[in-house]
Amino acid sequence: MAEAHSLRVLIADDEPLAAERLQLLLARADGAQLVGTASDGDSAINLTEALHPDLLLLDIAMPGLDGIGVARALAAQHPSPAVVFVTAFDQFAVAAFEVEAVDYLMKPVEPFRLQRALDRTRSYLEHRADRPRAGKGSQWLEEFWASDLSGLVRIAAKDVDRVSAERDYMRLHVGRRSWLIHHSMAALEEGLDPELFVRLHRSAIVRKDFITGFTRNPSGRWIARLADATEQPVGRLYSDRVRAIAGR
Template sequence: MQQTLRTLIVDDEPLAIERLQMLAEQQDGVLLVGTAGDGATALRMVDALAPDLVLCDIAMPDLNGIDVAAAIEKLDNPPAVVFVTAFDRYAVAAFDVAAVDYLLKPVAPDRLTRALARVREWRMADRSGQQKSRWIGEFWVQNRGEMLRIDADQVDLIEAERDYMRLHVGSRSWLIHQTIKSLEARMDPDQFMRIHRSKMVRRGGIAGLRHHGDGAWSVDLGEGGVHRIGRTYLHDVKAIMQP
């Protein structure tokens, strides 16, 4: 039997709540237990109703959706949080508060169905004793009108493009709004390393190092190409060859 998800909808726009409520009612196994028009009310209702799922807008006055999710995450038995927003720029903050999914308005019925399936998987997983890692484990990127989840260990190369970072996964790539300095501080150094002022690579994707005649070195990522190592980072990169 499909697990029924007791669901709370949070949005400061009444029409947005009405639309999402109509979409939720079309889904199997969803029981709407309440709606909230602001973050503070949402937290009080979470405490009183103990929902399984919170469908939450992000851009709200005072207590925004990120704040709400951060407070929910501290609960002993937190509900799943799925963001429903008109903006993709909050995707970086979403993995700080362990959002289960990230939906862009207007939400298509099939996209909501996939999000609910992901919530059920999340709830069935044994999360007892797990501690939140300080490192980024996933990214949310915009892909053809929806947000796509990418595991960090799928990323081969991270490359700066002005105020954005491009994530390379095989032959595909996506942009996220983040600087390389702030992103580097949140990536697991055992998994990723900086090789240039504008590039980071996944250690496990390094096929080899190439020495050029002019004293310069490059990292060979196989099908991911060859990338020059900046002199500032050369010592740390060459250290991976030490036993």
């Protein structure tokens, strides 16, 4: 980076007013320096190769190559710039996760959210050398993107206490908070580390160390007692998981 405390930032957005707003917010933010602007995907790539920014504030819906495509193309650079998506749409969160975006901001961007994204980027760049790249580290899901009032938030898989199904969505429960994500239960069961998580019902996955015990109801079906004092019925098709956990 240009300075230990300053990020070199490139803005890529095809909407002039949106790009201008980002420039104004960036000028008021701490530890950031604007080095250029681009209005389409190809220009974003060319300017990145010429200017070597630390961070791209990158729109997704742009003429030609979209923001996801830009992020994928730049991932081949060593080192590649950090990417924070800035968009009016939340349906690209999964794709953003796949290209290892540092953050995902919803338009109109609030000053505190931009500052938080800059702080996250700084931390990401400082510790990037210590992190395994996607596909070369764990084979299991390590994090999720979920909608938040101010945009989207990154949730570490290891922090999820349990997952419950709600129609076409899954609810991630983390302490007293929860978030909805657009995944299937089957995909989550396949993607979450089986050493950490277990599926106990067709509509429930639970982190193993969140289970405090098991009991049976009057009909003989297993019930899992959880650390938050709630209970999770165990589906008949998953009763073998109880014996596996209990070592019986």
